[in-house]
Amino acid sequence: MPLISILFLLFLAVLILIILAKAPVSAAKAGTQIHKLVEKLIKRKQPPSALLYINRRDANFSLSYSRNDSGIETSGVDEVKQQPFHIASVGKLFTSTVIFSLIEQKKCSLDTKIFTILPAPWLKDLFVCNNTDFSEMVTIEHLLSHTSGVADYFSDPQHDEDSLQATLLKNPDNAYTPLDLLDISRLNQSAHFRPGQGFHYSDTGYILLGLIIEKLAGKEFHVILDEWIFTPLGMEHSYLATRGPHPDNTQLPAPILVGGLDLRNTPALSADWSGGGIISTAGDLELFVRALFSGSLISKASLNQMMQEKNTFVRGIKYGTGMMKIKFGDFFPLLRFMNHMYGHMGILGTQLFFDHRDDTVYISNFSSDKFAEHSVRLLIPAVSLISRIRKDKRE
Structure with a gap:
């Protein structure tokens, strides 16, 4: 042809x-x-x-x-x-929505450095890349957009064992606090790049956002979800799974x-x-x-x-x-x-x-x-x- x-x-x-x-x-x-x-x-x-x-x-x-x-x-x-x-x-949509609400309340901005809100021990070793600690460079926008470089406690492999997903299967009776989740990245993972120099999807970054929300709003995260979103919108079937009523x-x-x-x-x-x-x-x-x-x-x-x-x-x-x-x-x-x-x-x-x-x-x-x-x-x-x-x- x-x-x-x-x-x-x-x-x-x-x-x-x-x-x-x-x-x-x-x-x-x-x-x-x-x-x-x-x-x-x-x-x-x-x-x-x-x-x-x-x-x-x-x-x-x-x-x-x-x-x-x-x-x-x-x-x-x-x-x-x-x-x-x-x-x-x-659920990340809810977290980011609350953050923008706090921005509109003048409690913070996208450019706010997170070290000015969270205690230094919580940030220790989370943003170390090539032996340099970049924690004082990280902004709220970096966390929201997954450009902070911090590891992902849920999916990234750990230095001494498999990812958290594998750990959950071995020990489903283990309970975790937000600080426990940060420790996974702090003790067993490394940052991927300096803030703003790449993209790496990170649940660890959103745990930090939840802690920032609690610090700025002065209430527990599940209470804020209920008072700012669930109750005003009539979301009668929604709740944070393992915390709160x-x-x-x-x-x-x-x-x-x-x-x-x-x-x-x-x-x-x-x-x-x-x-x-x-x-x-x-x-x-x-x-x-x-x-x-x-x-x-x-x-x-x-x-x-x-x-x-x-x-x-x-x-x-x-x-x-x-x-x-x-x-x-x-x-x-x-x-x-x-x-x-x-x-x-x-x-x-x-x-x-x-x-x-x-x-x-x-x-x-x-x-x-x-x-x-x-x-x-x-x-x-x-x-x-x-x-x-x-x-x-x-x-």
């Missing part, structure tokens, strides 16, 4: 893909296709439980699906929205599998705190993200600072100042027509993302550390379908 014919066929194939990728779909068809995607994922990978909640208000589209650890499925909106689960690193209506959350071990009822769950230790529901998370983007929690100026991309987390996902940004065109060029989404994801296949242009909330949970990547593979085609629904068309 002549080269010109091959090139023409390739061009035609790409053109067809572009047309199909942008072709409008009905809400009913989008819902059917997304259900098939979820069912295929569950059949192939068998997560311990699954939850997907999508709400695009401007197109009158809503999808709810859950399958609990007993295999019982439901698509009832109320049932799905009220099922509690551990939101993992989605639980709501009276508390149900057993979905499984929390790390390395195959369910940590729901173990002291090891205390290994997460201000980096993502919240139990919540899809309904509560929707209240939070809509309030965040409407200006009810922090100003538009603060939100814009959170949203502004600074570094690449992984291909297709950027990281700002306490918030992730999904750029679908970076996954695949034909998806450049899709709006960016903002929010955060966690290790359990947990996701909370919002498209403020199309007014779309996307929430998922798959209850296992094996599903972080699978959840992204579901999100891309699902959001592609949602973005193609014709606006203001009722079925």
